[in-house]
Amino acid sequence: MNSGRDYKQLNSGNIPVYGTGGYMLSVNDKLSDTDAVGIGRKGTIDKPLYLKAPFWTVDTLFYCTSKENSDVKFIYLLFQIINWKRYDESTGVPSLSKNTISNIKTYVxxxxxxxxxxxxxxxxxxxxxxxxxxxxxxxxxxxxxxxxxxxxxxxxxxxxxxxxxxxAWEQRKLGEYANYRRGSFPQPYGKKEWYGGHSAMPFVQVVDVDDNLKLVNDTKQKISKLAQPKSVFVPAGKVIVTLQGSIGRVAVTQYPAYADRTIMIFENYKFPTYEYFWAYVIKQKFEIEKLKAPGGTIKTITKEALSNFKVFMxxxxxxxxxxxxxxxxxxxxxxxxxxxxxxxxxxxxxxxxxxx
Incomplete structure (x- = not known):
């Protein structure tokens, strides 16, 4: 096990300098002429790096070179299966010592x-x-x-x-272009009868709207048959958008489901509209508008504010x-x-x- 060193006295060059987060910059000197495995001394201690020679490491990153009858690439693989956090020696910033690393027992x-x-x-x-x-x-x-x-x-x-x-694309207020409504769910949320059971259906919340214009494959919650009449049904193929928390996540629903009140559902349109195109219009509009949303940690956009959004179609x-x-x-x-x-x-x- 070898220690890294400060590089600030060095000049710019073509030798890479590595820290616990990976490549940092390049200098004109090296610490090693042979390939090695980097492991954090302090900070990030569970992300081993394969270091191709020549290289330099800072003082928060140890580098391990191989001894006779040891393949450094195999050592790198061994380092990936070790639970490094188990060997953390600090109550604050995670830390490892050379002695601790050297005494870990493994099979080769x-x-x-x-x-x-x-x-x-x-x-x-x-x-x-x-x-x-x-x-x-x-x-x-x-x-x-x-x-x-x-x-x-x-x-x-x-x-x-x-x-x-x-x-030219035509500009309209969103409220003049589409019919939409928020989802719903019976109160109180935690009541057991509202979840699961025979004939339960997917229940879409903010966490269930993925980043790829789709819902997750399996929603976090299923809404019971008893609660379904108190919620809002969304057929497959409808555009929805999140209005609270992670604002502006958009999906074209790929299966029928019920929706929470933090979800806005576009039910139909007053002009000919292609759903997948509309999903992109809404997604891009929200990228701008969500930055203006009121609120602290949890932001929200009201249905009223939404109706005044201007879109080009x-x-x-x-x-x-x-x-x-x-x-x-x-x-x-x-x-x-x-x-x-x-x-x-x-x-x-x-x-x-x-x-x-």
Whole structure:
């Protein structure tokens, strides 16, 4: 186990400096000529880092080099399965000492098996990183396209249009455009009869509205048959938006459910409207308006304030073109996110089953 050092006396260069949170900057000197594993001395003590030589570490990050008949990549994997918080020596900021780390007992195979295992996991990590980058790139592309395919502030036309569409988007107050209402739930909330049982249905609260224009697969609560007439039913395919707490989460419901009073449901529209396009209009509008919401820790937007929100809408045919495009893009992002999650689960499974 080796200690990191202060880097402030060094000049800028191309040697990376690492702290417990990862890369910090680059300098003109190094602490090690061989690859090592970084582990926090203070602060973040449970996030081991693989440090490719040459490198420098600050004094809050130990770096561990391998001895004879030990593969440093295998050591990095061992460090990932150790419960470091169990060895925390402080009552305040989490801390580890060299002595504590050095005395942790573990099992290791012969060097040849270490090599096989580390190659497997490093290959898996490379695949994980590729999928993470793909997800990040798609998210950035989506963000850029939202700015191009929807009008900017105080504009009535987007920068980029589909062929044969050139008319200005029409501005209307939200209350003039759509019919909507808040959800409901019988009081008191904690009454046992209102939850579960035979014929219980999903009950949507703020926590059940995900960030991908969908509801979570399984709502936190189920509303009982007795309570359902006292709530508000939402068919599949309706746009909803959260009005309290995490304001502005939007979903197009993928299954029928009942909704809490913190949820606004768009029941129908006074003009031809494509639901998936409308979901994006509302989401972008709330990104601006939620910053103005009154309240302290828990903010809220009233139905009355909502009715005065101004939105720009094109004709239905253009709505459908844009809405379908973003629906396909969202599906592609979700596909890569699912692949990424499966790879993470695979790595977790293998770490649990290939080590003692």
């Amino acid at each position: 195979p012969k060097i040849k098996e270490q090599d096989y295992i580390s190659k497997l996991f490093f290959s898996l990590d490379n695949t994980l990183q590729l999928h993470e980058r793909k997800c990040e790139e798609l998210t950035l592309i989506k963000k850029a396209l939202l700015q191009k395919l929807f009008p900017k502030k105080d504009k009535d036309r987007p920068e980029v249009r589909y062929k044969n569409f050139s008319d 094109p004709i239905y045919e253009e709505q459908k073109k844009v809405g379908d495009f973003f629906q396909q893009l969202d599906s592609l992002i979700a596909l890569h996110q699912r692949k990424l999650e499966k790879l993470k689960q695979l790595k977790k499974f293998l770490l649990q089953n290939m080590f003692i």
